[in-house]
Amino acid sequence: xxxxxxxxxxxxxxxxxxxxxxxxxxxxxxxxxxxxxxxxxxxxxxxxxxxxxxxxxxxxxxxxxxxxxxxxxxxxxxxxxxxxxxxxxxxxxxxxxxxxxxxxxxxxxxxxxxxxxxxxxxxxxxxxxxxxxxxxxxxxxxxxxxxxxxxxxxxxxxxxxxxxxxxxxxxxxxxxxxxxxxxxxxxxxxxxxxxxxxxxxxxxxxxxxxxxxxxxxxxxxxxxxxxxxxxxxxxxxxxxxxxxxxxxxxxxxxxxxxxxxxxxxxxxxxxxxxxxxxxxxxxxxxxxxxxxxxxxxxxxxxxxxxxxx
Ligand SMILES: [Zn+2]
Numbered sequence: 234x235x236x237x238x239x240x241x242x243x244x245x246x247x248x249x250x251x252x253x254x255x256x257x258x259x260x261x262x263x264x265x266x267x268x269x270x271x272x273x274x275x276x277x278x279x280x281x282x283x284x285x286x287x288x289x290x291x292x293x294x295x296x297x298x299x300x301x302x303x304x305x306x307x308x309x310x311x312x313x314x315x316x317x318x319x320x321x322x323x324x325x326x327x328x329x330x331x332x333x334x335x336x337x338x339x340x341x342x343x344x345x346x347x348x349x350x351x352x353x354x355x356x357x358x359x360x361x362x363x364x365x366x367x368x369x370x371x372x373x374x375x376x377x378x379x380x381x382x383x384x385x386x387x388x389x390x391x392x393x394x395x396x397x398x399x400x401x402x403x404x405x406x407x408x409x410x411x412x413x414x415x416x417x418x419x420x421x422x423x424x425x426x427x428x429x430x431x432x433x434x435x436x437x438x439x440x441x442x443x444x445x446x447x448x449x450x451x452x453x454x455x456x457x458x459x460x461x462x463x464x465x466x467x468x469x470x471x472x473x474x475x476x477x478x479x480x481x482x483x484x485x486x487x488x489x490x491x492x493x494x495x496x497x498x499x500x501x502x503x504x505x506x507x508x509x510x511x512x513x514x515x516x517x518x519x520x521x522x523x524x525x526x527x528x529x530x531x532x533x534x535x536x537x538x539x540x541x542x
Pocket of ligand 1: 249254255
């Protein structure tokens with residue numbers, strides 16, 4: 234199974250269009266140790282020919298250009314795509330708007346929790362994915378689903394499971410409990426190659442590692458995990474946004490409640506941070522925070538990074 238990071242940044246990407254923080258300035262100036270990052274997405278394939286996208290980011294068009302393996306091949310005819318399915322983990326702008334790039338009557342299947350599919354159905358602009366052509370399949374939670382699209386069996390299954398998180402910002406209801414959020418708003422995914430049984434986890438948004446999630450991840454071969462923030466208050470401390478990580482639905486990397494500490498006893502063979510916000514000091518390859526994450530066995534995801542299982 235081949236896995237490729239299409240975009241390792243969080244919403245807004247790196248640099249973010251309107252951000253002048255120290256990190257965004259450095260990457261704009263091409264300072265050593267800083268790499269630009271597009272927004273949050275992975276691609277996976279069992280046969281190297283047919284691919285599933287895990288989330289569809291607003292940067293998808295650029296990501297396709299940067300990954301020729303996702304371009305139509307000559308023998309497939311005039312209009313074709315190796316993208317046969319897209320799995321959506323939540324309704325965030327950085328995870329659904331790339332679907333609009335996949336218009337033009339190309340068949341594939343969109344998989345998501347019922348709550349996310351309702352959001353797509355309620356927003357008619359997503360009808361550019363003609364229902365006659367693009368199937369929408371609800372993912373059951375906690376049970377595997379064989380991934381299929383455009384008449385192709387991808388040789389992969391996905392198991393979606395709810396993780397601690399938050400309803401997408403643009404869907405928040407200020408007056409409702411939990412801002413109107415409910416189970417299924419934030420999913421983790423386990424992708425398994427049918428033939429080999431090898432699997433990896435993709436959890437780009439997660440507010441905390443509870444005991445159930447810890448047990449699920451224990452001994453995993455490969456986990457891509459929410460790397461939004463280093464510190465709970467970093468957005469506030471940098472004067473960027475008056476919100477903590479908890480309020481945004483993201484666990485931080487550092488500290489006793491952070492993901493580095495939570496993963497330490499889990500014996501995960503390879504762990505890679507993705508969905509990294511532009512405020513995060515690990516984006517500087519020479520920072521002490523990067524060294525600390527690396528010392529704890531973490532890799533900092535980069536666009537184009539590949540993993541083989
Ligand atoms: Zn910034």
